[in-house]
Amino acid sequence: MTTKININGTLEENPQISVFDHGFLFGDSVYEVVSTRDNKPIYLDRHLTRLNNSARGLSLEIPYDNERFSLEIDRTLQAAGNEESYIRIVVTRGVGDIDIDPSSCQTPNVIIYVTETHPYPRESYENGINVALVSIKRNPKEALNPGIKTGNYLNNVLAKMEANKLGAQDALMLSPSGYLTECTTSNIFFVQGERILTPAIDCGILPGITREVVLQLARENGFPVEEGSWPVETLDKLDEVFLTGTLKKIMPVTRLDGKQIGNGKPGPITQRLMRLYDATLQSLG
Numbered sequence: 001m002t003t004k005i006n007i008n009g010t011l012e013e014n015p016q017i018s019v020f021d022h023g024f025l026f027g028d029s030v031y032e033v034v035s036t037r038d039n040k041p042i043y044l045d046r047h048l049t050r051l052n053n054s055a056r057g058l059s060l061e062i063p064y065d066n067e068r069f070s071l072e073i074d075r076t077l078q079a080a081g082n083e084e085s086y087i088r089i090v091v092t093r094g095v096g097d098i099d100i101d102p103s104s105c106q107t108p109n110v111i112i113y114v115t116e117t118h119p120y121p122r123e124s125y126e127n128g129i130n131v132a133l134v135s136i137k138r139n140p141k142e143a144l145n146p147g148i149k150t151g152n153y154l155n156n157v158l159a160k161m162e163a164n165k166l167g168a169q170d171a172l173m174l175s176p177s178g179y180l181t182e183c184t185t186s187n188i189f190f191v192q193g194e195r196i197l198t199p200a201i202d203c204g205i206l207p208g209i210t211r212e213v214v215l216q217l218a219r220e221n222g223f224p225v226e227e228g229s230w231p232v233e234t235l236d237k238l239d240e241v242f243l244t245g246t247l248k249k250i251m252p253v254t255r256l257d258g259k260q261i262g263n264g265k266p267g268p269i270t271q272r273l274m275r276l277y278d279a280t281l282q283s284l285g
């Protein structure tokens, strides 16, 4: 496995970030995770748009334009020379006083991690995973909007720990007002008969890039898709469930909140969308 770290445009042999960086002290940072095909970034433009939106949400000025990001990512990918890579872009508030006020921070740090990708086990795609409905609520939009992808993932960390305790691979969180939102690093879709349901962005979720592509694929292929506010009772009558995310792609869920979904195997609509999504990735660039 080759890992290369690019900090502010330098490929570091011994990467270091100051303990006074507010990203470290307060989670005051934004980030993106990008995957590759033929070791080239997939949907980089969309990830950079979301990174810039996240930064705007924190009034954080990113010192790179998209061209610079693209260049630095390519250099780092080439230096690592993996077959396929996991790319993580992090922009921190930078070094400042040990004080929550970001105004002492002068220069954001831009870090690009590239490492070999670790695909999820084939078994998970063939049999589906187990997701717990946890007691931890997703951050309310009015507090720390989940639409902003910040380095403060403690909400999700706590949810994941609860899922671990329940023997599940991921956690589904409700919003404080009781609507279904998303999992710790993925969006969620529910299938009832022919209908495909997913929480609307307004419920307080990350606008996932995979979610967006899957919504488009479903619509183009004639599936009725509804984005909305779904109460917890929605879980009582489900035929299929799947998660979407950059690393997971489309991951079938065959156990949710302690109950089996469908016949305990990935359902036909999920499988169809998995094939369509794979074909879409194959067709890129």
Ligand code: PDD
Pocket (backbone or CB within 6 Å): 033, 156, 182, 183, 184, 185, 186, 187, 205, 206, 207, 208, 209, 210, 211, 244, 245, 246, 247
């Ligand atoms: N996570 N919701 C949350 C909370 C996420 O962290 C992610 C992505 C998603 C899916 O978004 P996308 O399809 O754009 O990857 C939804 C990345 C993979 C991560 O933090 O590792």
